[in-house]
Amino acid sequence: YPPPGFLNHVIHTHIHDLSSDGQTHWPLSQGVITLHDFIVLLKQSDYGGTYNLELRPERWNHVKDVKTGIFESISILANII
Numbered sequence: 421y422p423p424p425g426f427l428n429h430v431i432h433t434h435i436h437d438l439s440s441d442g443q444t445h446w447p448l449s450q451g452v453i454t455l456h457d458f459i460v461l462l463k464q465s466d467y468g469g470t471y472n473l474e475l476r477p478e479r480w481n482h483v484k485d486v487k488t489g490i491f492e493s494i495s496i497l498a499n500i501i
């Protein structure tokens with residue numbers, strides 16, 4: 421986990437999950453990233469910026485419906501925040 425000194429200087433986020441082989445910008449429904457823990461750490465550091473959901477559907481549209489992946493990701497992020 422990032423140290424408090426780093427967390428105190430975060431000004432924006434780029435939130436996405438990883439595929440099973442480590443490819444970035446997958447929907448949050450993969451569950452690879454411990455997103456809940458990171459959001460809690462940001463909140464504890466009084467983060468007041470935007471939580472940017474950054475997805476690349478062309479990387480995962482062969483395994484998940486794009487609309488479903490996007491809406492699941494929004495729901496997951498909203499429920500954590």
